[in-house]
Amino acid sequence: MLRKYRLQLITLAVLAVLFIMAIQGMSAKDGLTIVIRGLSVGAVTFLVASGLSLIFGLMDVLNLAHGTLFMLGAYAGWTIYVRPDTVVDLIPPLALLLVGLVLMPLWPVLLGRLGRMPAAVWGWLGLAMAGVLLLISLPSIPIAAWSARDYAQSPVSYAIMLSQGQLQFPPAEATGPLSPAVALGGVLLAGLVLGGSLTVLSQRHRGMRVRGQATPPQSPPKGRRISLSHWERVGVRATAAGLLLLAGLLVLALNDNLTAWLLGLGTNWLFGLALIGGTLTAAALGGLMEMTLIRPLYDRPIYQLMMTLGLAVVGHELVVALWGRPEFTMPKPALFNGVGDGCPAESWAAWLELHCSTILVLGGRIRVYNEIFLIIVGLVVLVAVSLLLQRSRLGMIIRAGVQDSDMVEALGINVRRVFTLVFALGAGLAGLGGVLAAPSIGLSPLMGESVLLMALIALAIGGLTSFPGAAVGSVLVGLMEQFIIKYGQIGIPLPFLEEPFKPSPTLVPASTVLLMVIILLAMPQGLFGRTE
């Protein structure tokens, strides 16, 4: 047992000694602050790294667009938090579009009645038609948005206004010529056409290919397999579509009331909604990305890597186009934003009363949101995902699939669906990280890149496919970064130098890479990686 883990134990011992040496070089107050800050940076890194490691472990996809999902989550969260009216305006068209996608399983039944599945060209034509319909309809739906060009109407101004507690929204406006009812009908139709053409395109792959040419797909086997359960599934889908349609129309009818209600909730609840919304947005985008773009490329890893890299660029441009270039802030929720008399809080009891933004611990000032809340959320996610992996059937399938996904499929499990789920889960965690990090690091179209780099380094340190490894690697990277920043201020006294050596800020990212290089030299598989 001891022999097996000898190298791991030695590496951990060396790291512990280095850690103690580093902390000896400063006062207890500074040491505590640095450790807490390191853990908090580690927590945000972990939210990105954990998804990356799940996706890489199960699907062998190194998702270079993960930082972009982190960023998109942050921007979606900001929108819910600062402009709830825009989100309410967007819900009806989105719900109507989804109706068509939810009804996708109906299409094979309908088309099956007609005899055979139409050729792929009809799928592409349908896709184009849905696009045109959306382009015509969407501008005619009244939506209140910000303007990236006009400073008074820009995200920057709205962020400032929210932090001052006074938000005033412009009225919803439509730029297209159609009446809103016709436009909404157009969106609904576009969703149905979209669902139909996607069904045609995905069914195309079911037929057997003979020398590169697709033969017509066969009808499903007769008898017991397709019978009641199939119709049951169709019924469930139809009910879901009906509810979606109803919800969309309800939101449309109660638009103003809903906006007023959301604003009345206050920043704490809105922030909670932003966390949920940012997570779901990133998860949906991740799932969509896996289904449409990554899936056809599982046999071609290099293309896949290029694809995720390209998506990262596209995501960056998308954010610049929608939210504008300038960086802006996301005000902290009231729970963590108290100032004035009695702040920073002297004790936890005082904090609970005043909700100060900072608290005194051992004489050092600690920011409650950045340095305590983030760590707690990181721990909660760590425990929740570990439980999911160890206790649930899905977790069991993921752990088995990491080793041999073909064998899992041969057991009768739809591995492709599990892939999509895990991709969405990983993307959702990144989105959650984005919303959480936004109040402390601010929003910018480049915010995803540095986090992605940190997460990749953390992953390499922890062993690419190991989930605990991702956690340990993230914490190590966070601590390393914070220690180097601190030593950049106080300097490291070296015996052969007159003046203490002060690492410059540019050495901060280099130090984490150095840590990775040293660990990988000692353990080429990373701390928790395994040799295959």
Place this chain on the structure above:
Amino acid sequence: MTNLLEIHNIHTFIGQFHILEAVSLAVPQGSITALLGRNGAGKTTTLKSILGLTPPSEGQIYFEDQPIHGYRSFEIAALGIGFVPEHRAIFRDLSVAENLRIAERRKGDLRRKEEFIFSLFPDLKRLIHLPGTNLSGGQQQMLAIARALVPDNKLLLIDEPSEGLAPVIIEHMMAAIRQLSQEKTVLLVEQNFIVASQLAERYVIIEEGRSVKQGLMADLVDDPATIRRYLGAA
């Protein structure tokens, strides 16, 4: 005797390589059929083609008289086909219990089959909480077979069950396969001709991706010329 599985003239490519060039075979209901042939003849690829893990590009496969070619592997498996892959491919990071539970297709599958499985492989009951990686080679092979017995499978595809095992354990394995074949139909890939000839009632010989000969095992045992020609000295 009706055929549970019929394969008509399938061709399978792996990348650029034409691995199967016309394999046809029939597996009668309730029998053990052995798939014989030299290394690299295409035996494992035949099993994987049935399951759609390496989908055939031409030809037809019928299971219970229904076409199953062109379907996704999980859909094919769910019709009642169990796979025991070569090299004892169990899930090493999962415990023995989890290795069995993951094969459940309906809730309670394992509870219904527990007694039968542990009567075949009493060792597994003792090891139930150990991680798969701690099992010996023979125990891993037993677990791989047990895993295919958890759901209601009608056909088992077993790939090289005796490979790399000690003679005593091979005996145990053969007894287990013989016993489970009273309920299930088995298509068995086996390099060890002595094992195959003792287990199977029928045989199919594959050579260079073609099925060249099939019939009753009893006839093959009396035909040393054929054995020498296709399987080497046996």
